[in-house]
Amino acid sequence: MTTTTDTLHIVCPHCHTTNRVRSDQLGSAPDCGSCHQPLFGGRSVALDAQGFDRHLQRSQIPLLVDFWAPWCGPCRQMAPGYEQAAAQLEPHMRVAKVDTEAVPELGARYNIRSIPTLALFKGGREVARQAGAMGAADIVRWARQASLG
Template sequence: MSAPLYQIVCPECTQANRVPADKPAAMAKCGVCGAKLYRAKPIMVSGADFKVHIAKTKIPVVVDFWAAWCGPCKAMDPVFKQVAAELEPAVRFLKVNTDEEQKLAGDYAIRGIPTLILFKNGRENARVSGAMAAGPLKAWIAKST
């Protein structure tokens, strides 16, 4: 019997990759472009790439909707990076710039930033707005997955 697989999208070429659950995920590389599938940091995505990551990634995905001019977003950025480094590869972390992706922000009714949305199996599972420290962020992710 073969090991169970999970699916993760490459941060470089956005191709879906199946990764054996019994192999070290931190070492996994894309079967198409050879890029590392995990970098222990958030991935900046466009609207099109966002849709691919959400639809095809079969682990929880936390998305930070933010803007460069936003003070709380700037305060949240190092926390989001820290938590990504700690929780990957169990959770994928994405960042969406709401100024550059206004349609996507509208599609998800982003009214305040930063707003974090946790997706599971392609669907929104939880949402929270406002900056937070690492401990509360990890607790929110654990509760929401």
């Protein structure tokens, strides 16, 4: 018998529809009930302000966000490692990127002063932040540790 605590709300990275997924089926490659695309692709998802708010407010898994900009050398240097980390962190965490040049209001809202900056959100609020470029193993270690707190 499934109880409400066994079901998680997961926002689709493609159409941003909120889906209900049983927690024991997260690793079974669930698809979106609306657009039928995979809910997890093992890579980061680029978010605009509306998509960010939807994932932040509706998803019941942690949201890891890389605040970056295309002109930033350390951001570009960290990008491959961030994608490797996404493959390891999903499906227990949504891994996203926010381009602070394209979506400056999110950088301002969260007082992002240096990039790249990783921020981890749980339950709709920021719980941890780390500035500076990191490799994949360090990103995974930091995100997992921060999500436990």
